[in-house]
Amino acid sequence: MSKGFFLPLVSVLLVSHLITAYGLLDSYVQLVLMYVGINIILSVSLNLINGYMGEFSVGHAGFMAIGAYTSAILTVRMFPDALAPWLFPIAVVAAGVVTAIVGALLAIPSFKTRGDYLAIVTLAFGMIVKSVLENMDSLGAARGFLGISKYTNLTWVVFWAMAAVWMVRNFIYSSFGRGVLSVREDEIAASAAGVNTRQVKLFAFTLSSFFAGVAGALYAHLLMFINPKMFDLTKSTEMLIMVYLGGIGSIGGSIVGAMIYTVLLELLRPLGIWRMVLMPIMLVLLMILRPRGIMGLSEFRWLIPSVGVSSKGAKIVQDDAVGD
Amino acid sequence: MLLVIDNLSHSFGGLAALTNISIVVPEHQLLGIIGPNGSGKTTLFNLITGMYRASSGSIRLKGQELVGRAPAAITRMAVARTFQNIRLFKTLSVLDNVRIARYGKAACGPFDTLFRTGRFLKEEGLIIDQAMELLTLFELDRYVEAPAGSLPYGQQRQLEFARALATDPVLLLLDEPAAGMNPYEVGKLNEQLQWVAKRFALTIILIEHHMGLVMEVCQRVVVLDFGVVIAEGTPEEVRNDPRVIDVYLGKGS
Structure with missing residues (x-):
C-alpha cells in the first residue's frame, strides 16, 4: 500500500465511525452523505468502462440490481437472523463477487464489438436484468423485495467508497490500466504492442461490475426495500450524468460529479417537480461551456501515485493527467 | 532460419492479395521488401503479426507456427512492428x-x-x-x-520505433519508416537502423519505397508485384533484374 494514502484513509474512516456511533451529524445529512458515497462508487466504476476504456455502457443499473438482490437474499433469507448484522460485510463482498462474474460474462461481447453496438448490448443487459427480476415471484416480482434490515451506515459507505477509489486508481496506474487506455486510443496498435486486449477488457468489466454490485448491496441495506423499477434505464442515466458531469477518464472527476449531482438534487428538492427540469438544463449548459466535464481527463495530484521513483533516482510522476 | 514463410496466400473476398509467397529470413539479416503500391507488402506484415489470418500457407518463427495466433501472442513471441501511417x-x-x-x-x-x-x-x-x-x-x-x-512528425516515428523495441523483439517489421522524411533524416535513419539492429541483435524486415535506403541498408531484397514474388537477391542483383525494371519503369524501357 502506498504510504501517502494510509493515514488520511484511516482518519476519514475513524471520523465517519464517530459520526455514525455518536450521531454527530443530523441523520438527514448523514443520509445525503451516504448517497454521495454510493454514487461515488457507481460513477468511479462506470468511468472505468465509459471514460478510461472509451466504451459506452448503459447497463450499470443492471449490475447494481444484481448486487442489491444478491445481498438482500443473503441477509434476509440465508443468514441466521442473530448473525445477519455481523455477516453483512460478507453479504456485500458476495454481492460484488456475483456481480463481477456477470460482468465478466458481459465482457465477452466487448471482444468482438465496440462503440454503439456494445452500447446496445449493455442496454439489452439492463433490460434483461430488470424483466427477470420483475417476473421472479420468489423475489417479490414487481412489488419488490421487503424486509431488508438497515445495516448500511456511514462508516461502511465511506469504507467502500475509498476502497473503490483506491482500487480503481491502482488499476488505472498499472500495466492493465495502461492497457485499457491503449485500447481506447487504438486497439490495433495496442495489440501490436503486446497488449492482450481481451484480458484487459475482462479485467476492466469485472472490476467495474464488482463495485457496482457493492454499491447495490449498500443501497439495498440503506433503503431497506428494493424493487426492479429502481434499477431501470433512469438509474443508469443518472450514473452517466455523474460521470460526464465530472469528466470522463478522471477518478477525481467522478468523485466531484457524484458529489455535485447528489447534493444539488437534494438542494433543489424544494422546487418539487421543477428540479427535474432544472437539472437537465444545467447539464446542457455545462456540456456547452465545458464539453469534457468539470475535470475533463485531468486528475487530482493526490490521486496520481508517485511510485514512479526509478532506481536511478529520477522521480517521474505518471502522466495521463495534467494535475489539478 | 529465423522466419520461414511457406506458400503463403491471402485473399480479400475474391481478390488475391498474396499468392504462394515463400520467403526465408536468416537471423540478423536486414531484408528489404519493395514493390509498387498494392503489391501486398503491408498485407504480408499484417499476416506475420496476426492482424489478418492467412487463407493458406504457413509462417514459422524459429519453427513455431504463427498463423492462427492472436496479434498480442505473436508480439510476445518477439515479433514487433511499426505502421505505415504512424499509430x-x-x-x-x-x-x-x-x-x-x-x-x-x-x-x-x-x-x-x-x-x-x-x-x-x-x-x-x-x-x-x-x-x-x-x-x-x-x-x-x-x-x-x-x-x-x-x-x-519525425519524433513520432522515433517514438513508434522505441515502442516497438520495448516489446523485446527478435524480429522487427518496419513499414515505410522513411516515409515523409527529408534526405538528411533518411541518412540518419540509415545509420540508426544499422546500429539498432546490432545493439538489439535484431532481424529486420523493411518495407520501403526509398530505394537509396533499401540499397544501402539491406543485405537482401524481395520484390513483390501483384502479390507474387518476382525477384529476390542482393540489392545489386535486384537493381539489374529486368523484371524489376519492367515493374518500376514499364516494359520496353
Whole structure:
C-alpha cells in the first residue's frame, strides 16, 4: 500500500465511525452523505468502462440490481437472523463477487464489438436484468423485495467508497490500466504492442461490475426495500450524468460529479417537480461551456501515485493527467 | 532460419492479395521488401503479426507456427512492428506509449495490481527504467510527459520505433519508416537502423519505397508485384533484374 494514502484513509474512516456511533451529524445529512458515497462508487466504476476504456455502457443499473438482490437474499433469507448484522460485510463482498462474474460474462461481447453496438448490448443487459427480476415471484416480482434490515451506515459507505477509489486508481496506474487506455486510443496498435486486449477488457468489466454490485448491496441495506423499477434505464442515466458531469477518464472527476449531482438534487428538492427540469438544463449548459466535464481527463495530484521513483533516482510522476 | 514463410496466400473476398509467397529470413539479416503500391507488402506484415489470418500457407518463427495466433501472442513471441501511417496512443504521454509495450512482460497479476504490493511497485520501477533507457536512446527523454500526438512528425516515428523495441523483439517489421522524411533524416535513419539492429541483435524486415535506403541498408531484397514474388537477391542483383525494371519503369524501357 502506498504510504501517502494510509493515514488520511484511516482518519476519514475513524471520523465517519464517530459520526455514525455518536450521531454527530443530523441523520438527514448523514443520509445525503451516504448517497454521495454510493454514487461515488457507481460513477468511479462506470468511468472505468465509459471514460478510461472509451466504451459506452448503459447497463450499470443492471449490475447494481444484481448486487442489491444478491445481498438482500443473503441477509434476509440465508443468514441466521442473530448473525445477519455481523455477516453483512460478507453479504456485500458476495454481492460484488456475483456481480463481477456477470460482468465478466458481459465482457465477452466487448471482444468482438465496440462503440454503439456494445452500447446496445449493455442496454439489452439492463433490460434483461430488470424483466427477470420483475417476473421472479420468489423475489417479490414487481412489488419488490421487503424486509431488508438497515445495516448500511456511514462508516461502511465511506469504507467502500475509498476502497473503490483506491482500487480503481491502482488499476488505472498499472500495466492493465495502461492497457485499457491503449485500447481506447487504438486497439490495433495496442495489440501490436503486446497488449492482450481481451484480458484487459475482462479485467476492466469485472472490476467495474464488482463495485457496482457493492454499491447495490449498500443501497439495498440503506433503503431497506428494493424493487426492479429502481434499477431501470433512469438509474443508469443518472450514473452517466455523474460521470460526464465530472469528466470522463478522471477518478477525481467522478468523485466531484457524484458529489455535485447528489447534493444539488437534494438542494433543489424544494422546487418539487421543477428540479427535474432544472437539472437537465444545467447539464446542457455545462456540456456547452465545458464539453469534457468539470475535470475533463485531468486528475487530482493526490490521486496520481508517485511510485514512479526509478532506481536511478529520477522521480517521474505518471502522466495521463495534467494535475489539478 | 529465423522466419520461414511457406506458400503463403491471402485473399480479400475474391481478390488475391498474396499468392504462394515463400520467403526465408536468416537471423540478423536486414531484408528489404519493395514493390509498387498494392503489391501486398503491408498485407504480408499484417499476416506475420496476426492482424489478418492467412487463407493458406504457413509462417514459422524459429519453427513455431504463427498463423492462427492472436496479434498480442505473436508480439510476445518477439515479433514487433511499426505502421505505415504512424499509430501512436496520441493522448497518452510519451512515457506511457513505451510503457504500454511492456504489457506482455509484466508478471504482476490482478492481486498485486489492485493492492499495489511491493512486488508491483518494484516491477513498475523497472518498467519505467526500461522505458526511460529506450527514450534516452532515441533522444526522446525530454518529451517524457508530453502527449505523443503533440510531437513533431519525425519524433513520432522515433517514438513508434522505441515502442516497438520495448516489446523485446527478435524480429522487427518496419513499414515505410522513411516515409515523409527529408534526405538528411533518411541518412540518419540509415545509420540508426544499422546500429539498432546490432545493439538489439535484431532481424529486420523493411518495407520501403526509398530505394537509396533499401540499397544501402539491406543485405537482401524481395520484390513483390501483384502479390507474387518476382525477384529476390542482393540489392545489386535486384537493381539489374529486368523484371524489376519492367515493374518500376514499364516494359520496353
